[in-house]
Amino acid sequence: MQIIRGLHNLKTQFASGCVATIGNYDGVHLGHQKIIEIVKEKSAELKLPAVVVIFEPQPEEFFTGDRSMRLTSLHEKKFLLEKHGINRILVLPFNLRFADITASRFITEILLDSLHVSHLVVGDDFVFGHKREGDFSLLKQASITGNFQVTEVAAFKIDGVRVSSSLIRSALWQGNLDSAAKFLGRPYSICGRVVPGDHIGHKIGFPTANIHLKRRELPLMGIYAVKVYNLAQTPLFGLANIGFRPTILSKKKLLEVYILDFDANIYGKRIMLEFCKKIRDEKKFNSLAELKAQIEDDVTLARKNRLEIYETKQNGR
Numbered sequence: 001m002q003i004i005r006g007l008h009n010l011k012t013q014f015a016s017g018c019v020a021t022i023g024n025y026d027g028v029h030l031g032h033q034k035i036i037e038i039v040k041e042k043s044a045e046l047k048l049p050a051v052v053v054i055f056e057p058q059p060e061e062f063f064t065g066d067r068s069m070r071l072t073s074l075h076e077k078k079f080l081l082e083k084h085g086i087n088r089i090l091v092l093p094f095n096l097r098f099a100d101i102t103a104s105r106f107i108t109e110i111l112l113d114s115l116h117v118s119h120l121v122v123g124d125d126f127v128f129g130h131k132r133e134g135d136f137s138l139l140k141q142a143s144i145t146g147n148f149q150v151t152e153v154a155a156f157k158i159d160g161v162r163v164s165s166s167l168i169r170s171a172l173w174q175g176n177l178d179s180a181a182k183f184l185g186r187p188y189s190i191c192g193r194v195v196p197g198d199h200i201g202h203k204i205g206f207p208t209a210n211i212h213l214k215r216r217e218l219p220l221m222g223i224y225a226v227k228v229y230n231l232a233q234t235p236l237f238g239l240a241n242i243g244f245r246p247t248i249l250s251k252k253k254l255l256e257v258y259i260l261d262f263d264a265n266i267y268g269k270r271i272m273l274e275f276c277k278k279i280r281d282e283k284k285f286n287s288l289a290e291l292k293a294q295i296e297d298d299v300t301l302a303r304k305n306r307l308e309i310y311e312t313k314q315n316g317r
Contacts, residue, residue: 227274
């Protein structure tokens with residue numbers, strides 16, 4: 001996978017042309033995957049490299065300052081896009097200067113002069129340029145003089161509902177993991193590096209791995225049964241907490257996971273958590289003893305979830 005950060009690092013990669021798509025690609029959901037398949041088909045047909053162009057930060061984050069909008073980090077997007085057959089990502093920094101670029105300049109300076117685009121594939125809701133003034137109609141007009149092709153992909157729908165990142169985000173906020181998974185085409189997951197914490201979990205018999213979120217927030221709150229990847233040949237199971245730990249009065253939203261039947265030093269390791277089932281919301285307890293008793297009940301439910309997953313897998317065979 002090649003990640004190109006900024007137009008100044010393009011050099012001559014696409015001098016002979018490329019097949020491109022542009023967007024946030026947040027979540028890399030089924031709608032995105034439909035576009036990616038068309039990009040790959042056009043790339044093979046034209047014998048040109050395929051590239052996904054994304055923005056960091058995402059425009060909504062830049063304008064609102066709300067970091068809870070994001071489903072996937074840049075690292076997660078890279079992993080998912082590569083999994084779906086994309087080998088090149090162009091990351092454009094979204095700032096005030098970029099936000100002021102007119103639609104016509106966007107076409108000339110980015111699509112034509114920098115990417116040398118031969119075929120552009122976009123969703124039917126794609127807009128671009130200052131105040132979102134550019135749309136597919138403008139791209140279609142520009143393609144005639146700019147000598148490139150443009151394809152508009154209709155919305156991907158499930159049961160008549162348009163699949164979108166905002167729809168998935170809403171499902172996650174509501175704790176509806178099944179709906180989120182249906183629209184993503186996979187269970188929702190988060191990747192992060194394990195960092196030292198305050199060891200309170202260790203003191204009450206449930207040592208947790210704290211996942212570094214940097215400045216990122218998450219569209220989840222509460223206690224979840226999870227699968228844990230990248231620590232063993234097969235996934236481990238655990239109990240994840242996302243929130244402010246009201247019993248301890250934490251001021252910062254944290255993600256931590258207690259891994260069942262596991263004891264090893266994993267500081268610095270990057271792990272992936274796959275969210276299987278929401279167990280409960282966060283709750284303030286009167287003492288650490290009460291918290292410990294509740295965690296014991298939660299672990300019992302997490303073990304039951306592990307057994308259910310194992311039995312479902314066995315029956316599926």
